[in-house]
Amino acid sequence: MILTALADGSQHGYGIINEVAEISGNRVRLRAGTLYTALDRLRADGLIDVDREEVVDNRLRRYYRLTPEGGRRLAAEAARLQANAHAAMKRLSPAHGVI
């Protein structure tokens, strides 16, 4: 979800929380502790990197962006999920009354 939130541009921590909430339809609301543990892990794995830092109202904002490796990982994961969804829809034949 964090990688998806960064897919169309860099975001700061609070921005990522809002993006994730929007993507998930408000089902996922990241807390700061969880977010920064995940960001630390993603940075260690080389999937994201710091883009820039800004100070707004005396508060530090650090923007994160996807690395090329992060982009590839997200694309691969999205393709995998799409294939799974496609397979599920195909099996839910009209006989089940779904399609």
Next chain:
Amino acid sequence: MNEAIALERGYRRLVAWYPRSFRQDNEEEILTVLMATAREGQQRPRIGESWDLLRGALRMRMNLSRTPRTILAAVRLMYAGAIAELAVLVIFALTASSIRADVIARNPHVTAATLSYISAHIFLDWISIPVAIVFWVWMAWANGKGYDWARLVSVACFALNTMSLIVSLSQDAAAYAPALVIASAVTWGIGLAAVTLLFCKPSWRYYEQQVAQR
């Protein structure tokens, strides 16, 4: 205004549980997010926030977050290598006494010099196998901590292990001590996998970060 000051102080107390290196890099930024996500009029951290921060701090303290999966896998493999090496020691203890007799039985004209060489080799193995167990555990610990030198020592150990296995095979050890050679080959395979993981791209980045922080 006083509410915000009290709230920030409460958050800082919780963030203080994180490791110093993490706080130096992230404290102000986490506080920015915590203050931005706080509710209007909130005076102290909520239970859910406190639990989330303490859990995050614990994960950081246990180094579960920063260590890439490749390093974690390499460390697990090294502990597995120590266990495999222990199996080598047990097999060696059970078969060492019969190796010399087996050589004589298969080669009735074996020279005294060859028998002396075999005895010396067995003596050296009694020393080198326990040392190898210690090295496996030491390397698992040091690589898990992100010491760059540990990677080089691990490669050197693997090179020694490879040479030892080649020498054993060239001396027909498979005929005299097949179980020992199989167990040694297993430890060699574990070593190869561990060293490969230590030199993966995420591992490189991790060691570089650790070196920069020290």
